[in-house]
Amino acid sequence: MEMPNKTNRGYLASTIGCRCPRCRQGKLFANPVTIRLKDNMKMNEHCPVCGQPTEIEVGFYYGTSYVSYAITVALSVVSLAIWWLTIGLSVYDNRFFYWIGANAVLLLVLQPWLMRLSRSLWISWFVPYDPDWKFTKPRDFSERINKEQGANW
Numbered sequence: 001m002e003m004p005n006k007t008n009r010g011y012l013a014s015t016i017g018c019r020c021p022r023c024r025q026g027k028l029f030a031n032p033v034t035i036r037l038k039d040n041m042k043m044n045e046h047c048p049v050c051g052q053p054t055e056i057e058v059g060f061y062y063g064t065s066y067v068s069y070a071i072t073v074a075l076s077v078v079s080l081a082i083w084w085l086t087i088g089l090s091v092y093d094n095r096f097f098y099w100i101g102a103n104a105v106l107l108l109v110l111q112p113w114l115m116r117l118s119r120s121l122w123i124s125w126f127v128p129y130d131p132d133w134k135f136t137k138p139r140d141f142s143e144r145i146n147k148e149q150g151a152n153w
């Protein structure tokens with residue numbers, strides 16, 4: 001059976017690229033990655049391609065701090081492993097402390113993107129990919145949205 005609407009973007013590429021999980025095409029965020037926090041985290045209210053709302057309930061992204069924490073820990077483990085294999089670690093010198101500094105800089109530089117990645121991952125766990133997105137409507141979550149309560153959770 002032919003699926004003319006299937007995109008070539010897989011789950012990982014779509015999520016890492018911060019694309020809408022439903023169509024895997026539209027961008028979740030309004031601006032390019034920036035160190036200005038407010039601009040960086042500004043999301044398109046709806047996916048510009050398929051119309052999927054990016055906030056599907058009040059306080060939807062509240063849990064993303066746990067996701068970014070988990071990613072931070074995972075990245076630190078990877079960077080420690082790479083450091084250990086390339087530069088090495090010893091109890092007789094300061095190499096471990098140099099790693100702590102280098103790792104902190106790495107996490108700081110990646111921070112704007114990590115915060116986006118956490119949201120992208122988060123919404124990808126709630127909104128499934130729909131290969132027929134061109135012909136179907138996004139699930140209606142409007143009864144779970146309360147504009148007045150938007151920032152009040």
Ligand SMILES: [Zn+2]
Nearest residue numbers: 020023047050
């Ligand atoms: Zn979309």
